[in-house]
Amino acid sequence: MTALVALSGVSKSFDNGVEAFGPVDLQIGSGEFVSLVGPSGCGKSTMLRVVADLLAPSAGTVGFPDGRPEIAFVFQEPTLMPWARALENARLPLDLNSVPRAEADARAEAALARFGLKGFERAFPRELSGGMKMRVSIARALAARPKLLLMDEPFAALDEFTREALNDDLLSLWHEDELTVLFVTHSVFESSYLSTRVIVMTPRPGKITADIALSQPTARGPHYRLSPEFGDIARRVSSALQQTTGSTA
Amino acid sequence: MNASLRYAVPLLLGIAVLCSWEFAVRHYNVPVFVLPAPSAIWQAFVENFGTLMSALWVTFRIVVIAFVVALASGVALAVLFSQSRIFELALYPYAVALQVTPVISIAPLIMIWFHYENIDLALLLLAWMVAFFPILSNTTLGLHSADRNLIELFKLYGASRWQILWRLQMPTALPFVLGAMKISGGLALIGVIVAEFAAGSGSDTGIGWTITEAGNRLHIATMFAALGLLSFVGISIFFALSGLEYALLRRWHESALKKVQ
Numbered sequence: 001m002t003a004l005v006a007l008s009g010v011s012k013s014f015d016n017g018v019e020a021f022g023p024v025d026l027q028i029g030s031g032e033f034v035s036l037v038g039p040s041g042c043g044k045s046t047m048l049r050v051v052a053d054l055l056a057p058s059a060g061t062v063g064f065p066d067g068r069p070e071i072a073f074v075f076q077e078p079t080l081m082p083w084a085r086a087l088e089n090a091r092l093p094l095d096l097n098s099v100p101r102a103e104a105d106a107r108a109e110a111a112l113a114r115f116g117l118k119g120f121e122r123a124f125p126r127e128l129s130g131g132m133k134m135r136v137s138i139a140r141a142l143a144a145r146p147k148l149l150l151m152d153e154p155f156a157a158l159d160e161f162t163r164e165a166l167n168d169d170l171l172s173l174w175h176e177d178e179l180t181v182l183f184v185t186h187s188v189f190e191s192s193y194l195s196t197r198v199i200v201m202t203p204r205p206g207k208i209t210a211d212i213a214l215s216q217p218t219a220r221g222p223h224y225r226l227s228p229e230f231g232d233i234a235r236r237v238s239s240a241l242q243q244t245t246g247s248t249a
Numbered sequence: 250m251n252a253s254l255r256y257a258v259p260l261l262l263g264i265a266v267l268c269s270w271e272f273a274v275r276h277y278n279v280p281v282f283v284l285p286a287p288s289a290i291w292q293a294f295v296e297n298f299g300t301l302m303s304a305l306w307v308t309f310r311i312v313v314i315a316f317v318v319a320l321a322s323g324v325a326l327a328v329l330f331s332q333s334r335i336f337e338l339a340l341y342p343y344a345v346a347l348q349v350t351p352v353i354s355i356a357p358l359i360m361i362w363f364h365y366e367n368i369d370l371a372l373l374l375l376a377w378m379v380a381f382f383p384i385l386s387n388t389t390l391g392l393h394s395a396d397r398n399l400i401e402l403f404k405l406y407g408a409s410r411w412q413i414l415w416r417l418q419m420p421t422a423l424p425f426v427l428g429a430m431k432i433s434g435g436l437a438l439i440g441v442i443v444a445e446f447a448a449g450s451g452s453d454t455g456i457g458w459t460i461t462e463a464g465n466r467l468h469i470a471t472m473f474a475a476l477g478l479l480s481f482v483g484i485s486i487f488f489a490l491s492g493l494e495y496a497l498l499r500r501w502h503e504s505a506l507k508k509v510q
Contacts, residue, residue, distance in 0.1 A: 054401050073405050079398040083420045083501045093406040095416075124501045144406065 003027040004069060004148060004180050005051060009060035011205070012046050020046040021206035023060060026199065030066075030147075033174055033181045033217065035191035037237065038201030039245050044184040047206070048073075048150050051182065069147035069180075072140075076153040078133035080125040086112060086136050087121040093144035104143075111139040115169060131162035138166075142173070149174075151183045155190070164225075167194060171217055188241060192234040193217065193225065200240040210240035285470040290477070293470035301459065301471075305478055308441055308455040311369060312486075315376035316437040322377075323384025323433075324426065331392040331418060332410070341389075348382035352440055356447030368448055372455070375447075376440030380433040387429035391422025424502055427494040434486040442479070 011022025021043025028034050036044045049055040051062055052073050080089045090112050094104035112121055115135040125133055141149060155163040171194060174181055185191050191198045194217055200210035214233055224230050267287045274286040281289060330337035352375055363371040395418050403413050445457025456475055463471040499505040
């Protein structure tokens with residue numbers, strides 16, 4: 001497996017002296033679903049922004065051995081333009097890259113339909129529920145046809161039912177489109193459910209303390225959330241996390 | 250509260266006040282040069298209709314031009330500020346100075362500069378000075394208010410400065426600009442009237458001068474008629490701009506959500 005992203009000795013500290021994370025060495029292979037878990041404030045989100053080149057690393061390099069892939073980013077908030085309809089929001093990456101309108105519309109419509117929003121193309125964000133807004137946000141990421149999808153606690157603000165439905169949709173998307181996903185979460189269960197690999201980080205400045213490889217999530221059948229196997233994985237991730245934070249809770 | 254009640258209540262109050270006013274003036278024999286009765290004001294309005302209307306038109310035309318120029322220049326300067334920090338640092342204090350200096354105190358100076366010859370231009374300049382700042386200030390705030398995450402997203406997808414300005418900052422600023430327009434519309438009217446007062450007989454055509462002159466002649470009923478016209482214009486400007494605001498924001502902005510009461 002070739003590495004899609006390779007971080008070597010990457011760290012980030014801010015102008016005010018706060019060290020966010022690092023140094024971190026991490027290779028993410030094409031097709032992996034990697035979750036980053038860690039106590040809040042451990043620099044997970046900062047790391048995601050460094051990978052996306054939204055922030056420059058203070059030290060080390062972020063390399064893409066096979067060239068920089070198309071990258072899409074999904075934030076914790078849906079981050080939609082309130083004045084634009086669902087279709088226009090989903091079309092944004094294409095509009096910014098001057099994709100012809102007809103093609104952009106078709107791709108954005110397909111991305112929305114893919115995420116269960118057929119018939120809502122002309123809706124404004126405030127006419128949609130929290131879960132649907134997040135679906136538009138993911139459809140926008142999809143419309144760009146990314147190879148690498150970066151997600152920063154995308155489902156943290158959603159209720160449990162919506163979150164589980166979106167988890168399943170995300171998994172089938174990852175599988176069908178052969179995406180590589182780097183997923184920041186503070187939920188042990190979510191990371192255990194979604195990932196092929198869970199990276200556990202220490203409190204700030206965040207360093208990698210455990211790197212846990214899991215089975216293929218798509219091979220996991222229905223009712224997996226209730227299975228003993230899932231319980232084992234969650235326990236492993238949870239205990240790695242507890243060791244880093246020193247808590248016994 | 251239902252819609253008809255919302256219009257009926259203030260209307261009834263207005264009628265009640267007018268009736269008591271009429272009654273009080275007649276009952277206590279208040280001289281017409283102190284407080285004319287509503288019927289006398291109406292009579293003055295009808296008698297002077299032609300003069301009042303042409304005076305109002307002269308004033309209104311300058312108000313509209315001053316407002317449009319203030320809107321265009323305020324937005325343009327705010328865009329410049331948003332693109333260049335140096336410009337903002339250099340110019341903003343002077344824009345504030347222009348705003349806080351009372352227009353009535355600058356008016357005589359402007360009149361002298363324009364030699365009382367090109368008086369319309371002087372009125373325009375003074376009205377612009379008061380109407381300009383709210384547009385500049387609010388638009389600047391609006392352009393700076395774009396969602397941080399959306400800015401990052403735009404950058405991630407390789408947006409140019411122009412695309413960020415046009416597709417993100419401008420729409421974000423729109424509600425701010427519309428709010429400022431409601432303030433500036435009223436201020437432009439005030440600015441022109443104040444300037445007409447300051448110009449005195451130099452401007453002998455506008456409604457501000459009509460008020461001054463009617464006052465000098467103790468034609469108090471005509472003064473009231475002109476005042477009534479002015480508030481009618483002010484209210485119309487406000488409602489027209491509120492309508493524009495509603496039309497542009499009703500689909501997406503929180504402020505236009507139907508209130509749950």
